[in-house]
Every structure is written in structure tokens, then in C-alpha cells.
């Protein structure tokens with residue numbers, strides 16, 4: 001008894017609609033030649049970052065040395081005043097400390113080969129942007145988007 005041929009092959013030709021404005025693929029692939037040029041520039045950036053780190057550390061040290069020796073809180077014990085000085089330093093150098101961390105992170109990324117890749121979309125960050133702002137972790141498009149979102153949140 002032959003089975004009734006059921007022509008029920010409704011091949012679901014409904015294609016899943018791809019999201020418009022997906023962040024993938026807006027970056028162009030760089031050729032090998034460009035890559036080595038890019039790598040060279042990244043090595044130059046690394047040198048700059050190391051110099052910058054040295055400078056920051058030296059500045060932090062000299063700032064420490066120029067702190068007034070006389071304690072503003074004579075009633076407190078040495079330990080307490082040292083604690084006050086340390087907190088003061090931390091607040092004073094907060095910006096530098098943040099920058100220092102960013103610099104160290106960037107150097108680390110250069111060493112493990114993940115430097116210059118946008119943390120948001122995974123595209124390469126333009127070398128000019130990296131040269132201008134070596135500690136950046138976002139491509140200009142993502143940074144602009146983020147800033148716009150922040151503006152919206154603040155409004």
C-alpha cells in the first residue's frame with residue numbers, strides 16, 4: 001500500500017530579518033602590508049606610553065616629597081597623620097592614577113596583541129585616533145555613540 005504522497009514541504013523561506021544597524025562589519029579589513037605598518041606604529045605608541053608612565057610616576061614621587069613635613073594635625077599620632085597624607089595624596093593624584101592605570105592596560109594590550117581593537121564593536125581603532133589618544137579603548141563611532149547616550153541620560 002503506497003503511502004499517499006503528501007507534498008507538504010513548505011520550506012520555510014522566511015528569512016530571519018537581519019537587524020539593521022548591527023555594529024558588525026563596518027570596519028574594513030586591513031591587508032598584511034598595512035598591518036605591519038600598523039604594528040610598527042603601535043610599537044611607537046608603546047614607547048610613548050612607557051615614557052608617559054615614567055613621567056607620571058616621577059611626578060607623583062616629587063609631589064609626595066613636596067608635601068609639608070609639619071603635620072596639620074599635631075594631636076594625632078604619626079600613624080594617623082600618615083594616613084591623612086596618604087588619603088590626601090590619593091585624592092590629589094586621582095586623575096593621574098586613573099591615567100596611569102589606563103596606560104598600563106594599554107601597554108598590556110600591546111603585549112598580548114589586543115591593542116587597538118574597539119572593546120564595544122571589535123573593529124580596529126584607526127591608527128590616527130590611537131596616536132592622538134593612545135589609551136582609548138573604543139573606536140570613534142562607539143565613543144560618539146556612548147557620549148550621545150550619556151548626554152541623553154544626563155538630560
Ligand SMILES: [Zn+2]
Nearest residue numbers: 118121139142
Ligand atoms: Zn567600536
